[in-house]
Amino acid sequence: MQVSLDINGASVALDLDARTTLLDALRNHAGLTGSKKGCDHGQCGACTVMVNGRRINSCLTLAVMHEDDEITTVEGLAEGNTLSPLQRAFISHDGFQCGYCTPGQLCSATAMLDEAAKGWPSNVTADLENATPLTDEEISERMSGNICRCSCYPGIVEAIREAADAPAQKTGAEA
Amino acid sequence: MKSFDYIRATSVAEAVQAGGTGARYIAGGTNLLDLMKLEVMAPDTLIDITRLGLDQIEELDNGGLRIGALVPNADLAADMRVRRGWPVLSRALLAGASGQLRNKATTGGNLLQRTRCYYFYDTAAPCNKREPGSGCAAMEGFNRILGVLGTSDHCIATHPSDMAVAMQVLDAEVEIEGKDGTRRVELDEFYRLPGDTPHIETVLAEGELITAVILPPAPGGKHVYQKVRDRASYAFALVSVACVAKVEGGVLEDISLAFGGLAPKPWRNRAVEDLLKGQAPSEALFEQAAETLLAEAKGHGSNDFKIPLTRRTLVSVLGEATKGAAA
Numbered sequence: 024m025q026v027s028l029d030i031n032g033a034s035v036a037l038d039l040d041a042r043t044t045l046l047d048a049l050r051n052h053a054g055l056t057g058s059k060k061g062c063d064h065g066q067c068g069a070c071t072v073m074v075n076g077r078r079i080n081s082c083l084t085l086a087v088m089h090e091d092d093e094i095t096t097v098e099g100l101a102e103g104n105t106l107s108p109l110q111r112a113f114i115s116h117d118g119f120q121c122g123y124c125t126p127g128q129l130c131s132a133t134a135m136l137d138e139a140a141k142g143w144p145s146n147v148t149a150d151l152e153n154a155t156p157l158t159d160e161e162i163s164e165r166m167s168g169n170i171c172r173c174s175c176y177p178g179i180v181e182a183i184r185e186a187a188d189a190p191a192q193k194t195g196a197e198a
Numbered sequence: 199m200k201s202f203d204y205i206r207a208t209s210v211a212e213a214v215q216a217g218g219t220g221a222r223y224i225a226g227g228t229n230l231l232d233l234m235k236l237e238v239m240a241p242d243t244l245i246d247i248t249r250l251g252l253d254q255i256e257e258l259d260n261g262g263l264r265i266g267a268l269v270p271n272a273d274l275a276a277d278m279r280v281r282r283g284w285p286v287l288s289r290a291l292l293a294g295a296s297g298q299l300r301n302k303a304t305t306g307g308n309l310l311q312r313t314r315c316y317y318f319y320d321t322a323a324p325c326n327k328r329e330p331g332s333g334c335a336a337m338e339g340f341n342r343i344l345g346v347l348g349t350s351d352h353c354i355a356t357h358p359s360d361m362a363v364a365m366q367v368l369d370a371e372v373e374i375e376g377k378d379g380t381r382r383v384e385l386d387e388f389y390r391l392p393g394d395t396p397h398i399e400t401v402l403a404e405g406e407l408i409t410a411v412i413l414p415p416a417p418g419g420k421h422v423y424q425k426v427r428d429r430a431s432y433a434f435a436l437v438s439v440a441c442v443a444k445v446e447g448g449v450l451e452d453i454s455l456a457f458g459g460l461a462p463k464p465w466r467n468r469a470v471e472d473l474l475k476g477q478a479p480s481e482a483l484f485e486q487a488a489e490t491l492l493a494e495a496k497g498h499g500s501n502d503f504k505i506p507l508t509r510r511t512l513v514s515v516l517g518e519a520t521k522g523a524a525a
Contacts, residue, residue: 024204041204041244044231064232065299077272077301083228084302087204088246135297143276146292146431151281167431168296 026087030055031099041087046070048086049096057097057126061170068169071127072096078134080168097126100133108189109133112182120173128169132183135165139187157187200240207245210252210409214375216245217405223247225268226303228295229311236319238328239312252306252409255279261415264373267306267408271295271361274305283416286440289423290364296432306408309362309372309388310400313355313462314434315344326352327396342500343436346508347492348461353396354498357389357463358434364423365411366464367440367456373410376403382412389463399462419444419452420519426459426511435459437508443519450474450520457491460508467491479520484513 028035030053037052046063049055049072058081061069065080072081073095100107109132112118119125139157147164148155155161162180171179207213213223222241224230225248233239252266255277263284265274274280275291295303303311317323317335324333336344336354345356362385370385388400402408422441427433438458444451453474457465470491477483488509495505 040201042199042201063235065228068296068298071298078298079302080228080298083231083299085204085224085227085231085244087206088224088227088248131298134301138272138276138297141276143272144281144288144292146289148292151285151288152278164431165297168298 024087026090028053028086028089028094029092030094031096032093037086039086041085043086044082045072045074045084045086045089045094046081049081049094052086055096055098058130059123059126061124061127066170067124067127068131069124069127071131071169073130073134076134076137078131095130097129100129107133109136109182109186112185113179116178116182116185118175118178118182119171120175124169124171124173128166128171128179131166131169132179132186135162136183136187139165157184159184162187199234200237202241203243205243205245207247207250210250210375210407213245213247213250214377214405214407216243217407219404221245221405223407226270226307228299228303229307233312233319237321238319247407258412263413265305265411265413267304267373267410269305270301271303271305271308272297272300274361275300284364284368284413284421286367286421286423286442287361287364287413289421290360290425290438290440293423293425293435293438294360305361305411308359309365309385309408309411310402311359312399314358315355316340318355327355327392327399330395330397337498340500341498342503343434343459344498344501345461346495346497346501346504347457347465348391348463349496350392350394350396352394353392353462354501355392355396355462356459357461358458359464360423360425360435360438360458363438363440363456363458363464365413366466367442367454368417369414369454371412372408373412374402374406375409376406380409385411385464386466392462396462417442417444417454422515422519424511424515424518426507437504437511439508439511439515441515441519443516445479445520448478450477450479453519455512457508460495460504474516479516481513481517484516485509487516488512 059069061067063082065083070082142154145164220242224244252268256264275288323335344354371382425438435458440456443453
């Protein structure tokens with residue numbers, strides 16, 4: 024099937040079997056190998072990308088279903104050679120060891136900070152009706168769909184907290 | 199994955215026309231594609247329903263809500279109307295899956311997700327749900343996550359949804375579109391118990407499409423969703439309890455309870471609710487309710503623990519729901 028995908032702002036025309044997941048389309052057809060295949064069953068989060076600004080597991084969706092959607096992968100987070108504040112924070116807080124889960128962590132955390140800024144609650148939010156500060160407990164809960172087998176969670180949480188506290192990031196806004 | 203024909207529907211009528219034996223609707227796809235990769239499910243045709251516009255949450259004249267079948271779980275959980283009026287539903291949704299999955303999984307698809315019984319996913323094992331008549335490997339196998347209520351000699355699978363447990367406690371109805379028109383089914387009647395046909399899980403006919411879930415007006419009262427699981431986040435329930443309770447003058451004026459992780463469907467037992475209604479909350483009363491709930495419960499070895507776990511969870515939830523309400 025002929026499929027046109029909008030990936031990191033560029034339109035990419037691909038000839039795909041309907042069975043091709045978005046992850047396989049990105050890695051094997053569009054040449055964007057930043058998104059990683061861990062479990063291929065939506066359990067590890069290594070394949071996380073953003074579709075229309077929302078984080079999803081790219082292994083659990085078909086590429087043909089995403090025609091006209093705006094897809095952002097880890098390759099699209101930086102502006103040229105300027106890393107995003109979150110990417111810089113991952114480096115300064117050592118938020119990785121082997122790095123395999125990192126693209127998924129970065130895409131997931133980028134979109135998670137937007138969710139928090141919109142005032143979305145989480146399972147550990149005490150008061151559903153009022154905005155909540157992004158505590159370490161909140162960050163851990165909201166990032167539970169991303170596994171790090173090197174167990175770099177302390178650095179990951181610190182990096183995300185730093186990016187969340189950066190002046191450019193809004194937090195605690197009402198939905 | 200087996201190959202399939204892909205159809206992108208542009209209207210509900212077109213989707214329903216294309217539906218039928220061998221075809222499956224796909225929206226979030228977070229469970230269906232997983233099952234297709236393992237060839238547990240192998241539809242001939244996938245009908246993409248993501249562009250049907252069923253992604254709105256509308257307020258009804260009676261004060262209820264009509265939740266479009268394509269509303270993502272994340273959006274439903276975050277909707278301020280739901281958080282204020284039906285908080286047990288937000289709580290249940292937030293207790294399930296991960297941020298990524300909640301963004302993709304839809305309201306209709308969540309209701310129709312399949313059991314996470316290990317043997318259903320293992321195509322080398324017998325499973326009456328996957329292959330009718332082949333037997334049940336779970337009965338004598340690793341069954342600690344499986345059911346103790348409503349099961350049969352043919353299947354002890356549990357329904358994995360948290361959302362559906364909350365909808366069950368809220369008396370939700372499912373709106374269904376078929377070739378013959380629209381119908382509404384109470385969620386309690388939507389799911390079928392396994393009996394000797396565990397492969398038939400709902401009352402949906404071939405080709406019927408869920409278009410919405412209808413919630414009655416906000417019930418008020420205290421809402422609790424307690425989920426007990428093997429880890430603190432991103433795990434299915436071993437036992438979950440959804441509770442909406444109203445206490446007036448030291449007496450439980452009204453109470454609804456639904457249970458997850460125990461049965462092939464979100465479980466509800468009106469006798470338990472009737473026993474509690476009109477009574478003053480007490481530990482002894484809560485124990486009596488648990489005894490009634492679990493009178494018919496049957497363990498299968500490694501899931502025996504679920505029976506006392508359910509008793510303790512229910513007593514704890516009833517305590518929380520009636521806290522500070524003593525006369």
